[in-house]
Amino acid sequence: MKTIAIDLDDTLNDFSATLRTFEFVHDDSYAVSPETFARYLAKLRTDTPDESDLLSTEYSFFRYKVHHQCYQLARPRLDGVEFMHWLRAEGWRIVICTYRDLRRANDCTRQWLGDHGIPFDHLFMAWNKIVFCRLWGIAHLVDDDLFNIDHGEAYGVKVYFPVMEKHRGRPAAGARGFSAFGELKPWITG
16 A cells, blocks of 8 residues: 655744744733743744753743644645645555644544544654654655755655745755645655
């Protein structure tokens, strides 16, 4: 069976745009002062990492709370939804492969996929999607992450990515950038 792995955030949806533009409102559920809320939100919007070596911090909790909202609010790429339906009609097994912590975001992720009519067969969290694809025998990965773009080809995984500002001026290392999901159809069937 033909199998493809597809990322969610900034691939099938507009996660980063939602994070940058949504008007988050401070309330007690964030467990920080309004001043800390504003500071943390500014750090989060510029993708500033936590300075702590600890796995769980006040900032990491804040990050989770905001990201969880973005998971629900992000708009799907309409051409991506159409592409997913085309994959289903063509008999592809569709694996949604995400960096999201699905221990905490499984339900809202499945809800978002269902609400937007996005078909899939499996939903997995994977920190190293190249290794994941190799282990599952998946030859095609659609993902915006620079690591996957840089290393997929070396490990026999064909990577396709939606061209974004972060990709400009970088060699694609064998990966192929696209502007519209329809461009992938001949690439994955050829």
